[in-house]
Amino acid sequence: QQQVKQSPQSLIVQKGGISIINCAYENTAFDYFPWYQQFPGKGPALLIAIRPDVSEKKEGRFTISFNKSAKQFSLHIMDSQPGDSATYFCAPLGNQFYFGTGTSLTVIP
Amino acid sequence: ETGVTQSPTHLIKTRGQQVTLRCSSQSGHNTVSWYQQALGQGPQFIFQYYREEENGRGNFPPRFSGLQFPNYSSELNVNALELDDSALYLCASSPGGADSYNEQFFGPGTRLTVL
Numbered sequence: 165q166q167q168v169k170q171s172p173q174s175l176i177v178q179k180g181g182i183s184i185i186n187c188a189y190e191n192t193a194f195d196y197f198p199w200y201q202q203f204p205g206k207g208p209a210l211l212i213a214i215r216p217d218v219s220e221k222k223e224g225r226f227t228i229s230f231n232k233s234a235k236q237f238s239l240h241i242m243d244s245q246p247g248d249s250a251t252y253f254c255a256p257l258g259n260q261f262y263f264g265t266g267t268s269l270t271v272i273p
Numbered sequence: 274e275t276g277v278t279q280s281p282t283h284l285i286k287t288r289g290q291q292v293t294l295r296c297s298s299q300s301g302h303n304t305v306s307w308y309q310q311a312l313g314q315g316p317q318f319i320f321q322y323y324r325e326e327e328n329g330r331g332n333f334p335p336r337f338s339g340l341q342f343p344n345y346s347s348e349l350n351v352n353a354l355e356l357d358d359s360a361l362y363l364c365a366s367s368p369g370g371a372d373s374y375n376e377q378f379f380g381p382g383t384r385l386t387v388l
Contacts, residue, residue: 206381210377210378253316261316261318263317264315266314
């Protein structure tokens, strides 16, 4: 079920830089667009989410940009920190959550 | 407030055996979902339970079954284990009713290895 395509697969960013992760989807019935963060040995944790009636949501250093016509949404991490090093998943919601394949982010001090 | 807990942490089984994984939901949460996460992949939805009834199922065969108990804890049972069943199994609980897929809180998972 390739309903969600996430890119890039891995990302290396310098401390203080901007990390950008993208998610493209096919199902127009999706109505909730979250990003999850997962550290090794832990379950995913909700980071930030957006509804389709807004184009952008910002929470601290984390921003979701949503483009409904292009069926894409992205996660921007400003001022990236070594503690942000983790795997990130987009997981749009239809009748279930459809997780992307994940992006491994490494922030170099 | 206690978070979602899962047991056991790790498990090794052989092909053809059966396994039961357990999950205690976060306090006040009546909905539990189970996911399979293969190495290097995103979690895949297995099924969800709400008030002891199955409420949605992903693309998994019937040998994957579950239960939810009156205290909202849950079990995932897998029969006739196959090598491809080796994965991290995640449980997620959420508050609210049967339509509440939002605000899922994940446990740390059970790592199942099938030899």
